[in-house]
Amino acid sequence: MSGIVWLASYPKSGNTWMRALLANLFLKAEAGADINRLSRDGIATSRRMFDHLTLLDSGLLTETEIDLLRPAVHRAWGGSLAADGAMLPPSDRPLALRRFVKCHDAYTRLSDGTPLLGGGEAASWAILIVRDPRDIAPSFADHRGCSVDEAIALMDDPEAVQGRSIRGQRHQLRQRLLDWSGHASSWLDQKDIPVHLVRYEAMQEDPAATFAAALRFAGVDTDAEAIERAVRLSSFESLRGQEEARGFDEARVGKNFFRRGIAGGWRGALTAAQASRIERRHGAMMLRLGYSASA
Amino acid sequence: MHTYRFIDLGIASEIRLPGLLDAPRAAAPEILVQVGEVPAELPGPTSAGPSWQIAGDTVLLTVPGVGRFLLTRGREVTAEPAPGLTADDLSALIAETVLAILMQQRGEFALSASAVAVNGRAVLFCGPSGAGKSTIAALLGKAGYPVLADDLCAIDASGEAPLLRPDGCAPRLWEEAARALRVAVGAAVRPGLRKHLVGTAADAPARRLTVAAVYRLADSARPCAVQPLRGGAAVQALTESVLRPQLTAPLGLGATAFEAAVRTSRAASVAILSRRRDLVAAAGALDTLRGHWRALGLSERDQ
Numbered sequence: 001m002s003g004i005v006w007l008a009s010y011p012k013s014g015n016t017w018m019r020a021l022l023a024n025l026f027l028k029a030e031a032g033a034d035i036n037r038l039s040r041d042g043i044a045t046s047r048r049m050f051d052h053l054t055l056l057d058s059g060l061l062t063e064t065e066i067d068l069l070r071p072a073v074h075r076a077w078g079g080s081l082a083a084d085g086a087m088l089p090p091s092d093r094p095l096a097l098r099r100f101v102k103c104h105d106a107y108t109r110l111s112d113g114t115p116l117l118g119g120g121e122a123a124s125w126a127i128l129i130v131r132d133p134r135d136i137a138p139s140f141a142d143h144r145g146c147s148v149d150e151a152i153a154l155m156d157d158p159e160a161v162q163g164r165s166i167r168g169q170r171h172q173l174r175q176r177l178l179d180w181s182g183h184a185s186s187w188l189d190q191k192d193i194p195v196h197l198v199r200y201e202a203m204q205e206d207p208a209a210t211f212a213a214a215l216r217f218a219g220v221d222t223d224a225e226a227i228e229r230a231v232r233l234s235s236f237e238s239l240r241g242q243e244e245a246r247g248f249d250e251a252r253v254g255k256n257f258f259r260r261g262i263a264g265g266w267r268g269a270l271t272a273a274q275a276s277r278i279e280r281r282h283g284a285m286m287l288r289l290g291y292s293a294s295a
Numbered sequence: 296m297h298t299y300r301f302i303d304l305g306i307a308s309e310i311r312l313p314g315l316l317d318a319p320r321a322a323a324p325e326i327l328v329q330v331g332e333v334p335a336e337l338p339g340p341t342s343a344g345p346s347w348q349i350a351g352d353t354v355l356l357t358v359p360g361v362g363r364f365l366l367t368r369g370r371e372v373t374a375e376p377a378p379g380l381t382a383d384d385l386s387a388l389i390a391e392t393v394l395a396i397l398m399q400q401r402g403e404f405a406l407s408a409s410a411v412a413v414n415g416r417a418v419l420f421c422g423p424s425g426a427g428k429s430t431i432a433a434l435l436g437k438a439g440y441p442v443l444a445d446d447l448c449a450i451d452a453s454g455e456a457p458l459l460r461p462d463g464c465a466p467r468l469w470e471e472a473a474r475a476l477r478v479a480v481g482a483a484v485r486p487g488l489r490k491h492l493v494g495t496a497a498d499a500p501a502r503r504l505t506v507a508a509v510y511r512l513a514d515s516a517r518p519c520a521v522q523p524l525r526g527g528a529a530v531q532a533l534t535e536s537v538l539r540p541q542l543t544a545p546l547g548l549g550a551t552a553f554e555a556a557v558r559t560s561r562a563a564s565v566a567i568l569s570r571r572r573d574l575v576a577a578a579g580a581l582d583t584l585r586g587h588w589r590a591l592g593l594s595e596r597d598q
Contacts, residue, residue, distance in 0.1 A: 036515070047424065047425050048423045048424070051423060051425075052423070052540070052541060053345055053541065054345050054347070056346060056356075056388075057391050057392055057424050058424065059425065059469075059490060060387050060391060060485055060488065060490075061361070062487070065358065065359065068359040069345060069346055069358070069359060075345070076344055165469075167469060167489050168471030168472060169425045169469055171425055246517060247516025249515070249516050251516070
């Protein structure tokens with residue numbers, strides 16, 4: 001059984017916060033885990049991992065050719081983790097056997113029906129983190145360096161991708177996002193991997209309980225004290241403080257990655273027309289995830 | 296038949312391999328590349344990955360939608376293009392990937408690294424694909440340090456001082472880096488790909504230089520810095536930088552790679568070079584490197 005837990009999310013939905021919580025839970029660093037060391041290869045689209053496992057230089061392959069190999073890569077990655085864990089003393093296995101891997105890909109299939117992410121052989125759990133799309137839009141715009149309208153258009157685009165290597169090589173392989181609603185339903189409606197839904201807003205309201213529930217889902221038992229500590233070290237202020245002091249590799253040059261970190265901030269950041277455009281386009285999925293319309 | 300020289304090996308190839316150094320046909324080429332049928336599976340593989348299998352002295356590499364490659368005893372490559380493709384579509388994969396695996400099969404100690412000459416000695420930059428090896432070599436090339444290698448550094452670690460054996464391959468740069476560095480580019484390494492050959496293979500001096508320093512490239516949001524590695528950390532940085540480390544154990548190269556890494560780490564400086572990836576920071580990287588070279592007793596400038 002694979003030890004991989006997908007940390008699936010649309011961009012700017014709280015994935016890095018979850019990774020900081022996990023790092024602070026497992027690493028036990030006195031001053032809190034370094035935001036620039038939240039396991040660099042812990043992402044499904046790690047070019048380094050793809051190249052390492054395939055012996056290939058993905059820079060010489062097209063996006064389609066890379067996609068054809070990804071299911072086998074994810075299954076090999078999952079298999080190798082399970083095999084590694086078997087050699088550990090039993091007491092260390094529950095944690096060591098879990099690898100929480102960030103994933104912005106939607107849950108898609110190749111033309112022959114094979115799941116891009118390798119299905120249940122590659123990962124045994126999926127934690128889907130969702131956030132009010134009206135809060136994503138301004139954050140996404142800032143992160144991409146585009147206008148809010150452009151960010152909203154991307155969130156509406158069923159063909160949306162990110163991380164393409166066209167003129168230069170990115171650290172990550174290209175990710176197919178689909179549109180915002182399509183991303184969420186691709187994960188919620190697939191039957192290959194059990195999925196646990198985490199709302200960003202719930203993480204803000206009660207981080208300890210929300211985090212603990214996600215860990216329980218993935219079969220990780222831990223005590224309340226350890227969770228409280230991880231929550232404290234992963235607070236928005238703590239992450240933002242680290243970024244201010246030492247920078248964050250995942251931010252765009254000259255921009256803060258940790259920006260506002262609030263729920264409902266869209267009311268000051270979106271025009272009424274922008275908010276209503278999102279609500280019209282994504283109303284059904286917003287309702288399904290418990291986000292009410294502004295009217 | 297096309298004929299090339301790769302490191303000190305003669306290659307005879309039915310497939311054109313742009314970027315490799317043209318050479319007169321050797322009487323007995325060490326490496327033969329031909330087009331032919333390649334099986335989909337090897338019988339009784341002893342180890343395997345998502346795109347490869349090993350059985351005895353044979354490695355099978357399968358790239359869906361591109362082709363299959365059979366590598367035997369570090370001497371023979373048989374390539375079969377996928378339906379709809381021609382043998383020329385396989386050139387880039389053979390020149391970069393297949394030859395690298397062949398070097399492993401031959402038991403060579405080789406790093407995934409670029410290299411430049413500094414005062415007659417070799418300085419290497421290691422890292423996986425996408426770490427910025429080619430870009431930093433091109434940057435130093437513009438600053439007057441001759442580029443010796445772009446992607447693969449074979450090292451002869453048998454003597455007192457480790458010697459770089461340049462592969463003679465033309466450097467390759469992505470369009471973005473070439474533009475930023477204002478470097479003129481040649482043909483794309485693969486049709487449709489915006490990664491190009493730069494200059495010609497013959498630009499690289501075909502001499503063996505002592506390896507003075509090996510840097511492992513790391514990204515950082517902070518100012519450029521050199522962090523020297525000693526003892527086990529230096530050896531580990533080198534063994535992690537060998538070509539295709541996934542193959543080290545299956546091909547039984549663990550002991551030789553370790554021994555070569557130990558010898559190299561004793562004779563050369565091994566360090567992590569962490570820097571921001573944007574070119575504004577590149578000038579800072581150059582200053583930091585020159586400072587480190589002065590500290591190592593390498594002079595300012597290669598002549």
